[in-house]
Amino acid sequence: MTAAPLMDWDRSRRTGLPEAVLAEAKSSAHLTALLTEAQQTNHPLLLTRLQPDQYEALPAELRDGLDYDPVSRTAFAGLLPPLSGQPRVVIVTGGLADLPAATEAARTLRFCGHDSVLIADVGVAGLWRLLDRIDTIRSFDVIIAVAGMEGALFSVLAGLVQSPIIALPVAVGHGVTAGGHAALTSALGSCAPGLTVVNIDNGFGAAQAAVRILLLRAPG
Amino acid sequence: MTAAPLMDWDRSRRTGLPEAVLAEAKSSAHLTALLTEAQQTNHPLLLTRLQPDQYEALPAELRDGLDYDPVSRTAFAGLLPPLSGQPRVVIVTGGLADLPAATEAARTLRFCGHDSVLIADVGVAGLWRLLDRIDTIRSFDVIIAVAGMEGALFSVLAGLVQSPIIALPVAVGHGVTAGGHAALTSALGSCAPGLTVVNIDNGFGAAQAAVRILLLRAPG
Amino acid sequence: MTAAPLMDWDRSRRTGLPEAVLAEAKSSAHLTALLTEAQQTNHPLLLTRLQPDQYEALPAELRDGLDYDPVSRTAFAGLLPPLSGQPRVVIVTGGLADLPAATEAARTLRFCGHDSVLIADVGVAGLWRLLDRIDTIRSFDVIIAVAGMEGALFSVLAGLVQSPIIALPVAVGHGVTAGGHAALTSALGSCAPGLTVVNIDNGFGAAQAAVRILLLRAPG
Amino acid sequence: MTAAPLMDWDRSRRTGLPEAVLAEAKSSAHLTALLTEAQQTNHPLLLTRLQPDQYEALPAELRDGLDYDPVSRTAFAGLLPPLSGQPRVVIVTGGLADLPAATEAARTLRFCGHDSVLIADVGVAGLWRLLDRIDTIRSFDVIIAVAGMEGALFSVLAGLVQSPIIALPVAVGHGVTAGGHAALTSALGSCAPGLTVVNIDNGFGAAQAAVRILLLRAPG
């Protein structure tokens, strides 16, 4: 059998998007090899869905070089690019349980050189909290909206703002809303126009979609 | 084979709820027999899901005695009870496509002796239209909320009012929201507390649930 | 990133419904902070889905101040309101496995100041047990019906009583009834009129819906 | 290409069950050939799901030889066997909309030489109608229970009788109960023991299952 190389470091060059690894379900040996290759070739690397026990199982010298965040289960290896300027992305969440996916998005943006602002826990059950912040939200170039359960936040928000808005449904809910499919469906079927959607819990993908938009216009 | 009687006129006496017939898929001969029996025994009758062609196929003398509404596809036969006083129920819809189910609820309430008020087309994509009317909505004893597509109206409304609120999801939508299941799921999984739900397009059931509540308190 | 406040203590004032926290999946540090804030601001707090290991992990001084019930996995913090008088709600269950959700409903009612009566294990497989108690059940203002498996209890009960009836389907069953979806569907699609429904295992929501009705009429 | 023979007249001899043809979607030419072959070889034949327009399109001389029932959409060709004695099967339906499937079962039984009794429209929304007839129902050797919507009839009936009971769910319902899947699930997941189930709208299959039981014991 012939073995494939560990990483396709060329892809980043071709698409302008940085290199990332979905760590979940990968063995400790495999992650160690990937991180070592990244280190030796001077490539920064983003690890997503890196479980705490996977992180703990890495060799100490590699672990020390990682910037690991247990909430989003993401880690940075290598040098981060400088920030591109004022934050142009706002991440809005319905509840506190949405923070893991929201933080994965924020950390992916940071890995790509973009700052962001988080406005958390402004779900529609308490509509005034959202309305109080709507002018702030409107001032950003890209909005990532994060919600689970029935996902009503997506429609309300899309009806109030003009910027591109990316819906990030999350697997927060019980009974009929368990698994995030109800929030996903609400986002896709929204009565508000021009909302686009990514997969459940895919904070990484939401951030990458934002980066594609940000690359269109350099600030200032 | 032994045949069952056409209608169980006793049920109404036992439950306090009036007698209704789901007309859809019943033959013209069958509907004619039911209406004749109701006429001869002096029982008022509510027909639901009576399709226009079913209505047209009835004998002229029976058709003349019916109060038929093509929007809700409902018909009244016999004398209606007097209205019980000021309307205590408000029916709120997200869009104009929700009117068939909303009107089925309003007509069922009327058949039971209760007036209602309709506030239509206040879906969350244009949130200010809803907020402009929220004080009026709050003044009613029972709220029937009607919405299709992603059903975000249910959560927004339930977060703003204290009265009992009955969610009536409708089969309005395309793609992932076709058939009304997305609106149903949003109602059941709402982040706003104390919302209850009836089957898709079941305006009759929503009204019956409202009648059960109205029977608890006779107006002053 | 900007942080949101821990609790929206204003919502209770706006909707008349008390403040509750879904404890499941929240960290010990987060729950500790919430309970401390509630204690310091003199707000009573209801915790739902608080797992035994989450309860055990709380600081002893906070744990001592909690009234924790392991069956329903609910906890009260702070002073409870006095009871509003004779119980006006009856909670009827099909089997003993329905008790966790039924007790969550009873405890939520208690937190809101309302007493209730529980009639357990009267499922339709032994119809006479239900019929023996039907006159008692009829004497209450609001009925919460709790059932899993195929949920036949909902239709039988709704055909026998006139009061508002809230169906609470539970995730009790195997094979085709696993997860509670069959019971939910039976409640929504019931042939008996005027039944309303809440999400699977949502005892909290069923109680909140009952409270909305109880607030309509002050006893005596 | 090689053609297969039209009917496998041997199967009946091997299994003791008579020969039947699912007519739906078969062309007029095909049905004509089948009926002609049955006539020429002196085999009685049961046609199921024979749509009215298919019946009308048959040659007049064949049509005249058929005993066609438009409610169940079944037709008999050839001589029927004599009846085996007193009816040992009772067919119980929840509503009038269940009659097509119930009649398909009754006609299939008749084709196999067995009489049956029909008790219609005793659904659980009016429980007393069922309880009034329960002693009659108990007196039969086999019970075929027919119900659509949420199918609560199956569990109630199975909890009250000891005879073998075959649940026949039907595609009667709207919204969540459309298509008969909810009734099917209720039958399979019933809390009452020893209920068995056939496919949705499969009156033919329910009758065949009854015949398998009837063949076990010849009446005294």
Next chain:
Amino acid sequence: MTAAPLMDWDRSRRTGLPEAVLAEAKSSAHLTALLTEAQQTNHPLLLTRLQPDQYEALPAELRDGLDYDPVSRTAFAGLLPPLSGQPRVVIVTGGLADLPAATEAARTLRFCGHDSVLIADVGVAGLWRLLDRIDTIRSFDVIIAVAGMEGALFSVLAGLVQSPIIALPVAVGHGVTAGGHAALTSALGSCAPGLTVVNIDNGFGAAQAAVRILLLRAPG
């Protein structure tokens, strides 16, 4: 709150079917109370889905009085009835992984006083193994067919025998057949006539359905 009695010992008298308890998810204290009540009132009791750790957690003196089978996870308490004579039921399985459900059926039959014969591992992938035993299978009054995966055994068997045949689908399979739904669907939608079906893994229910048939005709 008022408590319900632990068991409804009357049901057995009314339906002729013995008393059984679904042990899964019941606490040790609850099971202990049920077994003690059964012992004190001299009622035999069948426990189903009694997990090994639940069995181990019972008080030693109760455990000693139980006849526990870890394959089917069933236990008998109290005196079993004498066997009714030669076995009239055959239990046929497609594979060895079907044995837990098959044995639950056999043990339930034994608890009701009926012997049975097991023919295991005759799935259709090796058709000749089934055909070699088909004459034996045909000699029984009732057949319980047990299969997982795609459930092809049900149709093959039903096409070869005349006795009543009860399909018991089991949750054995991977990918599209995981959970037993594919086997269930194959049983319900079989092209072979007169097959009836019970819920996935419901060996108890299959046996109860067989008992209903056996009660029709006393042997010899």
Next chain:
Amino acid sequence: MTAAPLMDWDRSRRTGLPEAVLAEAKSSAHLTALLTEAQQTNHPLLLTRLQPDQYEALPAELRDGLDYDPVSRTAFAGLLPPLSGQPRVVIVTGGLADLPAATEAARTLRFCGHDSVLIADVGVAGLWRLLDRIDTIRSFDVIIAVAGMEGALFSVLAGLVQSPIIALPVAVGHGVTAGGHAALTSALGSCAPGLTVVNIDNGFGAAQAAVRILLLRAPG
């Protein structure tokens, strides 16, 4: 009952997106009233999902004022804005059956003042046709990718370009891909990063999402 105004002409002013009406299922009288109101108030209007028979049923004088396209079933009423300059959006389709949705997107863009380029029938079954055009596709600011069946086009395209890419799944397919859900799932679950998705057949929504992005940067 109180009636709502026909159109919310304010929404356009608030969100910057033009006013559109989903014509499907609306009565001729209703559409006539809407078009008359638009004409009298000098508002341009976009009608989507306007079926040919609905178009034919409009009064001749209104029909003459409409620019109707039967492929996309869209119509323009009133004056269109001038085009904003060179086309910045490319619409790429997998097959010819995708043209209705693709054209709905193109016509919606035109209604908003934006030109677009269509590259049709470059599905992955003939990969070279897509690769031959990839440099052209890369030169646009926004890509709308349209595909049905298994939707493999989305992933291939997203792996080759850097611009924002909006996946528009369409209901083209048979068997497992009927209804467009498979294409939708492929878009959401794509292995290529930063793809966003709209509802099945929602060409209008895809165009609105593109407009949100185009509004960020005015061309040169």
Next chain:
Amino acid sequence: MTAAPLMDWDRSRRTGLPEAVLAEAKSSAHLTALLTEAQQTNHPLLLTRLQPDQYEALPAELRDGLDYDPVSRTAFAGLLPPLSGQPRVVIVTGGLADLPAATEAARTLRFCGHDSVLIADVGVAGLWRLLDRIDTIRSFDVIIAVAGMEGALFSVLAGLVQSPIIALPVAVGHGVTAGGHAALTSALGSCAPGLTVVNIDNGFGAAQAAVRILLLRAPG
């Protein structure tokens, strides 16, 4: 907008598989243009899912040049290749309702120059009919098995033969087997090894898969 060419006549040269057009839902003008282009460029063309009314709507001169089969709804245009020799493919069906898909497979094979043999109506409900023909079936190089309903034929056949076997599930069935998904699942989840599967009703695809195998070995 730029238009794509009508057909990609190069693909056939690259893959060795002939050119085909899915006619369903294409307009008469479009089909006319395709057929004219094929005629003018001397390319044979296979049309699949060509509905009778589409065929009738073609210009008479084009229609006369087509070899149209209404059972499979396929048409050949242009010269067919000579047959490659003795038939190496056998097509086996469970029932007569499977003939449309089976014939689509046979006609596609013929279009590619391969003869085939059809053995119809040997479903497992009458197992002996299949066993009587099993030696004939075994003598072919490739087997296409066609079945609807529960699809038990696939497993039985795959357990009896060694040749490559392609399962073609069809949308024949009612209730739980409607739409062909049950047959598809049975094929995928078969307990018999080495079966491969194509989409529901995809006779064209099954034949193409067979052609890929036939191209491996030229007959002696």
Next chain:
Amino acid sequence: MTAAPLMDWDRSRRTGLPEAVLAEAKSSAHLTALLTEAQQTNHPLLLTRLQPDQYEALPAELRDGLDYDPVSRTAFAGLLPPLSGQPRVVIVTGGLADLPAATEAARTLRFCGHDSVLIADVGVAGLWRLLDRIDTIRSFDVIIAVAGMEGALFSVLAGLVQSPIIALPVAVGHGVTAGGHAALTSALGSCAPGLTVVNIDNGFGAAQAAVRILLLRAPG
């Protein structure tokens, strides 16, 4: 009860395919008995889905005789056949997470005497990696394509090669692609012709299907 023999060693002789055992969920005692029987009767045996803890729990003397691979969770017992010559099968995977199923296929092929070549991690997100290897892939007689997530690899590959291609979808993915159903659907509904499909994660079945093809033609 009568016990069935442990293995059907005759099946291999009848179908030409070797004997295999699905180890998952089998007890240690059962596996020990099977392996001992295989050893004593000199039959080689393939164990699939043998979990590491099951392997560790085997008696040391049996474990020493096994060739166990933890990636694919397969084990060989007994003598392997000699390899049949140059590898004629290529196994192509989209990502590294597809290796367990891919290796199960490779090991099953080896057990049957066939070598294979693995080309891993050439998913369509980096299309050039696949295109760089396409000529190598084309040189093999049979292609097994392995992919999870949205499964776009299947269509791209099938459009580029002429050999028989077997799609092996795997349960790699999150959200809408969790469980492998999306990849399965993409394979079945592919726009590329002549692709066949096996169950999710069924590397064993894919290899068996390849063996059926390889048995048609002996190399050179």
